[in-house]
Amino acid sequence: HSAVSWVSAVPPLGAFCGSLMTGPFLQRFGRKKTLMLAAPIFSVAWIIIGTAVNTPMLIIGRLVTGVCAGIVTPSAQVYVSECAHPEIRGVLGSLPALFMAMGVLISYVIGTWLPWDYLALVSALFPASMLVFLFPLPESPSWLKSVGRKDEAAKSSQWLHHDDKVVAVELATIPVSNGDVETPTSIAEVEKKPETTMNSKKDVVKGAYSADALLRRPVVIPFYLVVCILIFQQVSGIDTILFYTVSIFQASGSPVNDYLATILVGLVQVIATFMSLFVIDRYGRKPLLVFSGVFMAISMAALGYYFYAHDRDLPIVKSLGLLPVISLMVFIAAFALGYCNVPFLLMGELLPVAQRSILSSIASAFNLGAMFVVIKSYHDIKDWIGSEGVFWGYAVLCVTSCVFVITLLPETKGKSLEDIERYFERKAEKILEKKRMNMGMP
Structure with a gap:
Protein backbone atom coordinates (compact mmCIF):
# COMPACT_ATOMS: atom_id res chain seq x y z
CA HIS A 1 0.00 0.00 0.00
CA SER A 2 2.76 2.45 0.93
CA ALA A 3 4.72 2.13 -2.34
CA VAL A 4 1.58 2.26 -4.48
CA SER A 5 0.18 5.25 -2.62
CA TRP A 6 3.45 7.17 -2.95
CA VAL A 7 3.76 6.50 -6.68
CA SER A 8 0.15 7.65 -7.08
CA ALA A 9 0.46 10.64 -4.74
CA VAL A 10 3.80 12.06 -5.98
CA PRO A 11 2.29 13.82 -9.06
CA PRO A 12 -0.19 15.90 -7.02
CA LEU A 13 2.59 16.66 -4.54
CA GLY A 14 4.72 17.93 -7.43
CA ALA A 15 1.72 19.78 -8.84
CA PHE A 16 1.29 21.49 -5.47
CA CYS A 17 4.87 22.77 -5.72
CA GLY A 18 4.40 23.72 -9.37
CA SER A 19 1.26 25.70 -8.64
CA LEU A 20 3.17 27.83 -6.13
CA MET A 21 5.64 28.70 -8.89
CA THR A 22 2.89 29.57 -11.34
CA GLY A 23 1.99 33.00 -9.97
CA PRO A 24 5.46 34.54 -10.36
CA PHE A 25 5.86 32.86 -13.77
CA LEU A 26 2.50 34.15 -15.04
CA GLN A 27 3.26 37.68 -13.93
CA ARG A 28 6.87 37.79 -15.12
CA PHE A 29 6.67 35.84 -18.39
CA GLY A 30 2.97 36.02 -19.26
CA ARG A 31 0.42 33.28 -19.82
CA LYS A 32 1.64 32.00 -23.19
CA LYS A 33 5.37 31.92 -22.37
CA THR A 34 4.71 30.12 -19.08
CA LEU A 35 2.91 27.36 -20.98
CA MET A 36 5.71 27.21 -23.55
CA LEU A 37 8.38 26.95 -20.84
CA ALA A 38 6.60 24.04 -19.14
CA ALA A 39 5.87 22.01 -22.29
CA PRO A 40 9.38 20.66 -23.11
CA ILE A 41 10.09 19.87 -19.44
CA PHE A 42 6.80 17.97 -19.36
CA SER A 43 7.90 15.82 -22.31
CA VAL A 44 11.32 15.14 -20.78
CA ALA A 45 9.67 14.02 -17.54
CA TRP A 46 7.55 11.47 -19.40
CA ILE A 47 10.68 10.16 -21.12
CA ILE A 48 12.33 9.76 -17.68
CA ILE A 49 9.34 7.68 -16.56
CA GLY A 50 9.41 5.58 -19.73
CA THR A 51 13.12 4.83 -19.36
CA ALA A 52 13.17 4.43 -15.57
CA VAL A 53 15.32 1.52 -14.35
CA ASN A 54 14.50 1.84 -10.65
CA THR A 55 11.85 3.21 -8.30
CA PRO A 56 13.63 6.51 -7.44
CA MET A 57 13.93 7.35 -11.14
CA LEU A 58 10.24 6.58 -11.60
CA ILE A 59 9.28 8.77 -8.66
CA ILE A 60 11.45 11.65 -9.94
CA GLY A 61 9.75 11.47 -13.34
CA ARG A 62 6.32 11.38 -11.72
CA LEU A 63 7.27 14.32 -9.50
CA VAL A 64 8.38 16.46 -12.45
CA THR A 65 5.22 15.66 -14.44
CA GLY A 66 3.29 16.80 -11.39
CA VAL A 67 5.23 20.07 -11.21
CA CYS A 68 4.54 20.72 -14.89
CA ALA A 69 0.85 19.86 -14.50
CA GLY A 70 0.67 22.27 -11.57
CA ILE A 71 2.02 25.02 -13.81
CA VAL A 72 0.09 24.20 -16.97
CA THR A 73 -3.40 23.69 -15.49
CA PRO A 74 -3.96 27.14 -13.93
CA SER A 75 -1.95 28.86 -16.67
CA ALA A 76 -4.10 27.40 -19.43
CA GLN A 77 -7.31 28.24 -17.60
CA VAL A 78 -6.29 31.85 -16.97
CA TYR A 79 -5.06 32.22 -20.57
CA VAL A 80 -8.31 30.93 -22.07
CA SER A 81 -10.51 32.95 -19.71
CA GLU A 82 -8.67 36.19 -20.52
CA CYS A 83 -8.66 35.65 -24.28
CA ALA A 84 -12.27 34.49 -24.72
CA HIS A 85 -15.29 36.72 -25.34
CA PRO A 86 -17.81 36.59 -22.43
CA GLU A 87 -20.45 34.93 -24.63
CA ILE A 88 -18.23 31.92 -25.36
CA ARG A 89 -15.94 32.02 -22.32
CA GLY A 90 -17.79 29.11 -20.72
CA VAL A 91 -17.36 26.90 -23.78
CA LEU A 92 -13.71 27.76 -24.35
CA GLY A 93 -12.98 27.61 -20.62
CA SER A 94 -14.29 24.04 -20.61
CA LEU A 95 -11.99 22.87 -23.40
CA PRO A 96 -8.98 22.20 -21.11
CA ALA A 97 -11.15 19.84 -19.07
CA LEU A 98 -12.35 18.12 -22.26
CA PHE A 99 -8.81 17.52 -23.48
CA MET A 100 -7.77 16.26 -20.04
CA ALA A 101 -10.66 13.79 -20.16
CA MET A 102 -9.56 12.71 -23.63
CA GLY A 103 -6.03 12.23 -22.30
CA VAL A 104 -7.32 10.00 -19.50
CA LEU A 105 -9.32 7.91 -21.99
CA ILE A 106 -6.35 7.60 -24.36
CA SER A 107 -4.14 6.42 -21.49
CA TYR A 108 -6.79 3.86 -20.45
CA VAL A 109 -7.09 2.51 -24.00
CA ILE A 110 -3.37 2.44 -24.81
CA GLY A 111 -2.57 1.10 -21.35
CA THR A 112 -4.76 -1.93 -22.05
CA TRP A 113 -2.37 -3.10 -24.78
CA LEU A 114 0.94 -1.35 -24.12
CA PRO A 115 3.24 -1.74 -21.09
CA TRP A 116 3.32 1.28 -18.79
CA ASP A 117 6.80 2.37 -19.94
CA TYR A 118 5.73 2.55 -23.59
CA LEU A 119 2.61 4.42 -22.51
CA ALA A 120 4.82 7.01 -20.80
CA LEU A 121 6.85 7.50 -23.99
CA VAL A 122 3.66 8.02 -26.00
CA SER A 123 2.53 10.56 -23.41
CA ALA A 124 5.67 12.63 -24.08
CA LEU A 125 4.28 13.52 -27.51
CA PHE A 126 1.35 15.55 -26.18
CA PRO A 127 3.24 18.34 -24.35
CA ALA A 128 5.52 18.61 -27.38
CA SER A 129 2.49 19.15 -29.63
CA MET A 130 1.21 21.81 -27.21
CA LEU A 131 4.45 23.75 -27.70
CA VAL A 132 3.97 23.68 -31.48
CA PHE A 133 0.35 24.86 -31.35
CA LEU A 134 1.17 27.73 -28.97
CA PHE A 135 3.68 29.41 -31.30
CA PRO A 136 1.21 31.32 -33.54
CA LEU A 137 -1.10 32.38 -30.69
CA PRO A 138 -0.96 35.88 -29.12
CA GLU A 139 -0.34 36.70 -25.48
CA SER A 140 -3.32 37.49 -23.22
CA TYR A 209 0.69 42.28 -4.78
CA SER A 210 1.07 44.30 -1.59
CA ALA A 211 -0.51 43.00 1.61
CA ASP A 212 -3.03 45.84 1.58
CA ALA A 213 -4.14 44.98 -1.95
CA LEU A 214 -4.32 41.22 -1.38
CA LEU A 215 -6.26 41.55 1.89
CA ARG A 216 -8.97 43.84 0.53
CA ARG A 217 -12.45 42.32 0.83
CA PRO A 218 -13.13 42.48 -2.95
CA VAL A 219 -10.04 40.28 -3.35
CA VAL A 220 -10.44 37.99 -0.33
CA ILE A 221 -14.11 37.11 -0.96
CA PRO A 222 -13.71 35.72 -4.51
CA PHE A 223 -10.45 34.02 -3.49
CA TYR A 224 -12.25 32.28 -0.61
CA LEU A 225 -15.03 31.12 -2.95
CA VAL A 226 -12.58 29.80 -5.55
CA VAL A 227 -10.49 27.92 -2.96
CA CYS A 228 -13.57 26.30 -1.42
CA ILE A 229 -14.91 25.17 -4.80
CA LEU A 230 -11.51 23.75 -5.78
CA ILE A 231 -11.25 21.84 -2.49
CA PHE A 232 -14.80 20.50 -2.89
CA GLN A 233 -13.76 19.27 -6.34
CA GLN A 234 -11.05 17.09 -4.80
CA VAL A 235 -12.89 15.83 -1.72
CA SER A 236 -15.67 14.57 -3.99
CA GLY A 237 -13.32 11.61 -4.50
CA ILE A 238 -12.72 12.13 -8.20
CA ASP A 239 -9.00 11.45 -8.17
CA THR A 240 -9.42 8.40 -5.95
CA ILE A 241 -11.73 7.06 -8.66
CA LEU A 242 -9.43 8.02 -11.55
CA PHE A 243 -6.20 6.77 -9.91
CA TYR A 244 -7.64 3.54 -8.52
CA THR A 245 -10.37 2.68 -11.06
CA VAL A 246 -9.01 -0.77 -11.90
CA SER A 247 -8.30 -1.72 -8.27
CA ILE A 248 -11.79 -0.55 -7.22
CA PHE A 249 -13.37 -2.78 -9.86
CA GLN A 250 -11.12 -5.68 -8.83
CA ALA A 251 -12.05 -5.24 -5.16
CA SER A 252 -15.76 -5.08 -6.01
CA GLY A 253 -15.80 -8.60 -7.44
CA SER A 254 -18.03 -7.38 -10.28
CA PRO A 255 -18.35 -9.81 -13.22
CA VAL A 256 -17.51 -7.01 -15.69
CA ASN A 257 -13.94 -7.05 -17.06
CA ASP A 258 -11.83 -4.61 -15.01
CA TYR A 259 -10.05 -2.96 -17.94
CA LEU A 260 -13.17 -2.79 -20.12
CA ALA A 261 -15.05 -1.13 -17.27
CA THR A 262 -12.20 1.36 -16.86
CA ILE A 263 -12.32 2.28 -20.55
CA LEU A 264 -16.10 2.71 -20.34
CA VAL A 265 -15.64 5.10 -17.41
CA GLY A 266 -13.09 7.12 -19.41
CA LEU A 267 -15.38 7.18 -22.45
CA VAL A 268 -18.30 8.43 -20.36
CA GLN A 269 -16.08 11.21 -18.98
CA VAL A 270 -15.17 12.41 -22.48
CA ILE A 271 -18.79 12.32 -23.71
CA ALA A 272 -20.14 14.11 -20.63
CA THR A 273 -17.37 16.74 -20.71
CA PHE A 274 -18.12 17.35 -24.39
CA MET A 275 -21.83 17.75 -23.55
CA SER A 276 -20.94 20.31 -20.89
CA LEU A 277 -19.67 22.63 -23.64
CA PHE A 278 -23.25 23.09 -24.83
CA VAL A 279 -24.86 23.70 -21.45
CA ILE A 280 -22.35 25.71 -19.42
CA ASP A 281 -23.22 29.05 -21.07
CA ARG A 282 -26.89 28.14 -21.38
CA TYR A 283 -27.69 27.10 -17.83
CA GLY A 284 -24.90 28.82 -15.91
CA ARG A 285 -22.25 27.74 -13.45
CA LYS A 286 -24.34 27.31 -10.29
CA PRO A 287 -27.00 24.94 -11.71
CA LEU A 288 -24.31 22.71 -13.21
CA LEU A 289 -22.38 22.53 -9.93
CA VAL A 290 -25.53 21.65 -7.98
CA PHE A 291 -26.61 19.05 -10.55
CA SER A 292 -23.10 17.61 -10.54
CA GLY A 293 -22.89 17.48 -6.74
CA VAL A 294 -26.29 15.81 -6.30
CA PHE A 295 -25.65 12.98 -8.75
CA MET A 296 -22.09 12.45 -7.52
CA ALA A 297 -23.51 12.06 -4.01
CA ILE A 298 -26.13 9.55 -5.19
CA SER A 299 -23.57 7.48 -7.11
CA MET A 300 -21.07 7.44 -4.23
CA ALA A 301 -23.83 6.42 -1.81
CA ALA A 302 -24.81 3.57 -4.15
CA LEU A 303 -21.20 2.42 -4.56
CA GLY A 304 -20.76 2.52 -0.79
CA TYR A 305 -23.85 0.35 -0.36
CA TYR A 306 -22.49 -2.19 -2.85
CA PHE A 307 -19.22 -2.54 -0.90
CA TYR A 308 -21.19 -2.73 2.36
CA ALA A 309 -23.17 -5.67 0.96
CA HIS A 310 -20.16 -7.26 -0.75
CA ASP A 311 -17.85 -7.18 2.27
CA ARG A 312 -20.56 -8.76 4.45
CA ASP A 313 -21.60 -11.39 1.86
CA LEU A 314 -25.20 -10.25 1.91
CA PRO A 315 -27.43 -12.27 -0.47
CA ILE A 316 -28.51 -9.14 -2.37
CA VAL A 317 -24.97 -8.58 -3.67
CA LYS A 318 -25.51 -11.28 -6.33
CA SER A 319 -28.10 -9.10 -8.03
CA LEU A 320 -25.94 -5.97 -7.84
CA GLY A 321 -23.08 -7.07 -10.10
CA LEU A 322 -23.44 -4.09 -12.44
CA LEU A 323 -23.88 -1.51 -9.68
CA PRO A 324 -20.15 -0.61 -9.37
CA VAL A 325 -19.91 0.06 -13.12
CA ILE A 326 -23.16 2.03 -13.23
CA SER A 327 -22.27 4.00 -10.10
CA LEU A 328 -18.86 5.01 -11.40
CA MET A 329 -20.23 5.89 -14.85
CA VAL A 330 -22.89 8.12 -13.27
CA PHE A 331 -20.29 9.65 -10.96
CA ILE A 332 -17.88 10.43 -13.80
CA ALA A 333 -20.67 11.81 -16.02
CA ALA A 334 -21.96 14.04 -13.22
CA PHE A 335 -18.45 15.22 -12.40
CA ALA A 336 -17.69 15.98 -16.05
CA LEU A 337 -20.84 18.08 -16.42
CA GLY A 338 -20.00 20.34 -13.51
CA TYR A 339 -17.14 19.90 -11.09
CA CYS A 340 -14.66 18.90 -13.79
CA ASN A 341 -14.43 22.28 -15.53
CA VAL A 342 -16.56 24.85 -13.68
CA PRO A 343 -14.16 25.30 -10.70
CA PHE A 344 -11.25 26.15 -13.00
CA LEU A 345 -13.48 28.36 -15.12
CA LEU A 346 -14.53 30.22 -11.96
CA MET A 347 -10.87 30.67 -11.06
CA GLY A 348 -10.39 32.61 -14.29
CA GLU A 349 -13.63 34.56 -13.82
CA LEU A 350 -13.88 35.40 -10.11
CA LEU A 351 -10.31 36.37 -9.27
CA PRO A 352 -9.53 40.05 -9.95
CA VAL A 353 -7.21 40.60 -12.91
CA ALA A 354 -4.68 42.63 -10.93
CA GLN A 355 -4.02 39.75 -8.54
CA ARG A 356 -5.08 36.86 -10.78
CA SER A 357 -1.58 35.51 -11.40
CA ILE A 358 -0.64 35.08 -7.75
CA LEU A 359 -4.11 34.13 -6.49
CA SER A 360 -4.70 31.50 -9.17
CA SER A 361 -1.34 30.00 -8.21
CA ILE A 362 -2.27 29.85 -4.51
CA ALA A 363 -5.78 28.55 -5.25
CA SER A 364 -4.33 25.78 -7.42
CA ALA A 365 -1.96 24.90 -4.58
CA PHE A 366 -4.95 24.37 -2.28
CA ASN A 367 -6.60 22.21 -4.94
CA LEU A 368 -3.52 20.08 -5.49
CA GLY A 369 -2.74 19.86 -1.80
CA ALA A 370 -6.24 18.47 -1.27
CA MET A 371 -5.65 16.04 -4.14
CA PHE A 372 -2.45 14.78 -2.52
CA VAL A 373 -4.16 14.26 0.85
CA VAL A 374 -7.13 12.45 -0.72
CA ILE A 375 -5.01 10.10 -2.84
CA LYS A 376 -2.33 9.42 -0.22
CA SER A 377 -4.87 8.72 2.54
CA TYR A 378 -7.24 6.53 0.49
CA HIS A 379 -5.79 3.16 1.49
CA ASP A 380 -5.33 4.15 5.13
CA ILE A 381 -8.91 5.42 5.46
CA LYS A 382 -10.22 2.36 3.61
CA ASP A 383 -8.40 0.06 6.05
CA TRP A 384 -9.84 2.08 8.95
CA ILE A 385 -13.53 2.46 8.02
CA GLY A 386 -13.87 0.17 5.01
CA SER A 387 -14.57 0.99 1.35
CA GLU A 388 -18.20 1.76 2.11
CA GLY A 389 -17.15 4.36 4.69
CA VAL A 390 -14.85 6.06 2.18
CA PHE A 391 -17.52 6.36 -0.50
CA TRP A 392 -20.25 7.41 1.92
CA GLY A 393 -17.89 10.10 3.19
CA TYR A 394 -17.47 11.37 -0.37
CA ALA A 395 -21.26 11.42 -0.73
CA VAL A 396 -21.65 13.60 2.37
CA LEU A 397 -19.00 16.03 1.11
CA CYS A 398 -20.74 16.27 -2.28
CA VAL A 399 -24.00 17.23 -0.55
CA THR A 400 -22.10 19.81 1.50
CA SER A 401 -20.70 21.31 -1.69
CA CYS A 402 -24.23 21.74 -3.07
CA VAL A 403 -25.27 23.69 0.02
CA PHE A 404 -22.18 25.91 -0.33
CA VAL A 405 -22.86 26.63 -4.01
CA ILE A 406 -26.55 27.43 -3.48
CA THR A 407 -25.99 29.77 -0.55
CA LEU A 408 -22.71 31.57 -1.34
CA LEU A 409 -21.62 31.36 -4.98
CA PRO A 410 -22.66 34.13 -7.42
CA GLU A 411 -23.61 33.33 -11.02
CA THR A 412 -21.11 34.57 -13.63
CA LYS A 413 -22.77 33.40 -16.86
CA GLY A 414 -22.61 36.06 -19.57
CA LYS A 415 -20.91 38.65 -17.35
CA SER A 416 -17.73 40.46 -18.29
CA LEU A 417 -14.72 40.14 -16.01
CA GLU A 418 -15.15 43.81 -15.11
CA ASP A 419 -18.81 43.23 -14.12
CA ILE A 420 -17.71 40.39 -11.85
CA GLU A 421 -15.07 42.56 -10.18
CA ARG A 422 -17.63 45.31 -9.64
CA TYR A 423 -20.01 42.79 -8.07
CA PHE A 424 -17.45 41.94 -5.40
CA GLU A 425 -16.65 45.62 -4.87
CA ARG A 426 -20.34 46.25 -4.15
CA LYS A 427 -20.57 43.16 -1.96
CA ALA A 428 -17.56 44.31 0.07
CA GLU A 429 -19.15 47.75 0.50
CA LYS A 430 -22.38 46.17 1.75
CA ILE A 431 -20.49 44.03 4.27
CA LEU A 432 -18.59 47.08 5.51
CA GLU A 433 -21.81 49.12 5.75
CA LYS A 434 -23.55 46.34 7.69
CA LYS A 435 -20.57 46.05 10.03
CA ARG A 436 -20.66 49.79 10.70
CA MET A 437 -24.38 49.68 11.43
CA ASN A 438 -23.91 46.81 13.89
CA MET A 439 -21.22 48.84 15.65
CA GLY A 440 -23.40 51.95 15.71
CA MET A 441 -21.05 53.88 13.45
CA PRO A 442 -22.35 56.45 10.91
Missing part, protein backbone atom coordinates in the same frame (compact mmCIF):
# COMPACT_ATOMS: atom_id res chain seq x y z
CA PRO A 141 -4.52 41.10 -23.71
CA SER A 142 -5.28 41.32 -19.99
CA TRP A 143 -1.72 40.47 -19.00
CA LEU A 144 -0.20 42.76 -21.63
CA LYS A 145 -2.22 45.72 -20.43
CA SER A 146 -1.60 44.88 -16.77
CA VAL A 147 2.15 45.30 -17.33
CA GLY A 148 1.74 48.50 -19.34
CA ARG A 149 2.18 47.08 -22.87
CA LYS A 150 -1.01 48.67 -24.18
CA ASP A 151 -0.18 48.69 -27.90
CA GLU A 152 0.61 44.96 -27.80
CA ALA A 153 -2.60 44.36 -25.85
CA ALA A 154 -4.55 46.12 -28.60
CA LYS A 155 -2.87 44.03 -31.31
CA SER A 156 -3.49 40.83 -29.37
CA SER A 157 -7.16 41.67 -28.90
CA GLN A 158 -7.45 42.56 -32.59
CA TRP A 159 -5.92 39.18 -33.52
CA LEU A 160 -8.40 37.39 -31.27
CA HIS A 161 -11.59 39.27 -32.20
CA HIS A 162 -10.99 40.98 -35.60
CA ASP A 163 -13.41 43.76 -34.66
CA ASP A 164 -12.33 47.30 -33.72
CA LYS A 165 -15.44 47.92 -31.63
CA VAL A 166 -15.03 44.69 -29.68
CA VAL A 167 -11.34 45.47 -29.16
CA ALA A 168 -12.07 48.98 -27.87
CA VAL A 169 -14.73 47.70 -25.46
CA GLU A 170 -12.50 44.88 -24.22
CA LEU A 171 -9.54 47.17 -23.60
CA ALA A 172 -11.81 49.65 -21.84
CA THR A 173 -12.98 46.95 -19.44
CA ILE A 174 -9.58 45.45 -18.63
CA PRO A 175 -8.31 47.00 -15.40
CA VAL A 176 -4.62 47.73 -15.15
CA SER A 177 -2.83 46.26 -12.15
CA ASN A 178 -3.44 49.23 -9.89
CA GLY A 179 -7.19 48.77 -10.26
CA ASP A 180 -7.79 51.76 -12.58
CA VAL A 181 -9.82 51.33 -15.74
CA GLU A 182 -8.94 53.29 -18.85
CA THR A 183 -11.58 54.03 -21.48
CA PRO A 184 -10.20 54.18 -25.03
CA THR A 185 -12.81 54.76 -27.71
CA SER A 186 -11.05 52.93 -30.52
CA ILE A 187 -8.09 50.72 -31.25
CA ALA A 188 -6.31 53.66 -32.88
CA GLU A 189 -6.60 55.69 -29.69
CA VAL A 190 -5.17 52.83 -27.67
CA GLU A 191 -2.17 52.49 -29.97
CA LYS A 192 -1.42 56.23 -29.74
CA LYS A 193 -0.98 56.12 -25.96
CA PRO A 194 2.64 55.86 -24.79
CA GLU A 195 4.00 52.75 -23.17
CA THR A 196 4.36 52.61 -19.42
CA THR A 197 7.98 52.90 -18.27
CA MET A 198 9.74 49.90 -16.76
CA ASN A 199 9.92 51.49 -13.31
CA SER A 200 6.21 52.30 -13.27
CA LYS A 201 5.44 48.74 -14.39
CA LYS A 202 7.33 47.40 -11.41
CA ASP A 203 5.58 49.83 -9.08
CA VAL A 204 2.18 48.81 -10.43
CA VAL A 205 2.90 45.10 -9.95
CA LYS A 206 4.27 45.67 -6.45
CA GLY A 207 1.15 47.66 -5.57
CA ALA A 208 -1.16 44.92 -6.83
